[in-house]
Amino acid sequence: MSRRSLLRAFGAGAAGATLAGCGVPAAFVEPGDRAGRDSSATDHTLHFANWPLYIDTDDEDESKRPTLDAFSKRTGISVTYTEEINDNDEFFGKISPALMNHQETGRDLIVISDWMAARFVRLGWVQEMDRAKQPNVAKYLDPLLRSPAFDEGRLHSVPWQSGITGIAYNRKKLGREIRSTGDLWADDLRGRVTLLSGLDESFALLMQGNGVDITRWTADDFHEICEQTQKRVRSKHIRRFTGNDYIKDLATGDVLACQAYSGDVIQLQADNPDIEFVVPEEGAELWAESLMIPNLARHKRNAERLVDHYYDPEVAAELATWVNYVCPVPAARDVLASSKDEETAALAEDPLIFPDDAMRKRLAIARDITSEERVDFAKKWNSIVGL
Numbered sequence: 001m002s003r004r005s006l007l008r009a010f011g012a013g014a015a016g017a018t019l020a021g022c023g024v025p026a027a028f029v030e031p032g033d034r035a036g037r038d039s040s041a042t043d044h045t046l047h048f049a050n051w052p053l054y055i056d057t058d059d060e061d062e063s064k065r066p067t068l069d070a071f072s073k074r075t076g077i078s079v080t081y082t083e084e085i086n087d088n089d090e091f092f093g094k095i096s097p098a099l100m101n102h103q104e105t106g107r108d109l110i111v112i113s114d115w116m117a118a119r120f121v122r123l124g125w126v127q128e129m130d131r132a133k134q135p136n137v138a139k140y141l142d143p144l145l146r147s148p149a150f151d152e153g154r155l156h157s158v159p160w161q162s163g164i165t166g167i168a169y170n171r172k173k174l175g176r177e178i179r180s181t182g183d184l185w186a187d188d189l190r191g192r193v194t195l196l197s198g199l200d201e202s203f204a205l206l207m208q209g210n211g212v213d214i215t216r217w218t219a220d221d222f223h224e225i226c227e228q229t230q231k232r233v234r235s236k237h238i239r240r241f242t243g244n245d246y247i248k249d250l251a252t253g254d255v256l257a258c259q260a261y262s263g264d265v266i267q268l269q270a271d272n273p274d275i276e277f278v279v280p281e282e283g284a285e286l287w288a289e290s291l292m293i294p295n296l297a298r299h300k301r302n303a304e305r306l307v308d309h310y311y312d313p314e315v316a317a318e319l320a321t322w323v324n325y326v327c328p329v330p331a332a333r334d335v336l337a338s339s340k341d342e343e344t345a346a347l348a349e350d351p352l353i354f355p356d357d358a359m360r361k362r363l364a365i366a367r368d369i370t371s372e373e374r375v376d377f378a379k380k381w382n383s384i385v386g387l
Helices: 010-020 066-075 088-100 114-123 135-140 149-154 181-185 199-209 219-234 246-252 262-271 300-309 313-323 332-337 342-347 371-385
Strands: 045-050 078-083 109-113 158-170 193-196 238-242 257-261 275-278 284-292
Touching: 045 300, 066 078, 066 300, 066 313, 088 109, 088 114, 109 114, 109 300, 114 149, 114 284, 135 300, 158 199, 158 246, 158 262, 181 199, 193 199, 193 246, 199 219, 199 257, 199 284, 199 371, 219 238, 219 371, 238 246, 246 257, 246 262, 257 262, 262 275, 313 332, 313 342, 332 342
Parallel strands: 045 078, 045 109, 193 238, 193 257
Antiparallel strands: 109 284, 158 257, 158 275, 158 284
């Protein structure tokens, strides 16, 4: 299951843009109104909302989560853990009424994708974390993830896990290598290529294929990829636009190459070693799903302690062996490499969990689509995709 859920319809994008736009000033929460009464000192609990299948579980009892249980044992803080986030927009709709009306959400810590995290930061719906109380985050957070455009300095967010949007392909069936995004448009791939349907998931890699610096892309860059994509749809070069179902298409051989997420490909490779993942020569998008503390959370200090717990390299390494996404704690690599278990130690050498230096140089975090841009851009993109 991918944690990069799709922006499924124009309505969802438009709703978020309207709330974040200048026309609804009441939705924005001023900095002085974001903190609630913190009961952490006397109430040793917290509520942590996450995506399904996004944390380690015990081999014999899936209800047990070793890294979370270790935190509770060490600190005495009891964690109510819910797997309630299945879609960014759906979760936005669930908690936005409380946040825009200056009410508690009932959650102390949430995990949302970076493009949605940008919306929360713009609206002033999440609190700034106290990094002085998070020494592990300050020391071990991957430099590539330290200062995204939507949250400079990572004041309001901390990556839970990261990943790469690149290209997956079946090398054996294709009979050649893919090295760049431009290779997708070769004649022998006509009708055998898919792209992701979500605007936020798709645009960055396509722009990078045009040589664009995605940290500072422009409206002209966006319109150019729309024109190019529309032509490829009309010529039937692009087979279709997908959600996470590209996994099935690639596994069955109906598709030979596609836009894909690094974490998914690790799972595919376990069943089919002919599947390869490529960070194109022109670059690929690095993204994260981030931990954030909503406004008026009643256990902010407890939440900050839990975030820092997961930035201990030993804990980060244990989590990485389960979720297989890009680990935001590079120091965890040495922990895994020193393991006596051969399979665990091999994970330290997997570039889709710990990108090597050559790959890291080609990764970038895209500038977010602003609230002013989102309505028109989503409408244009979805008309091409067919949403």
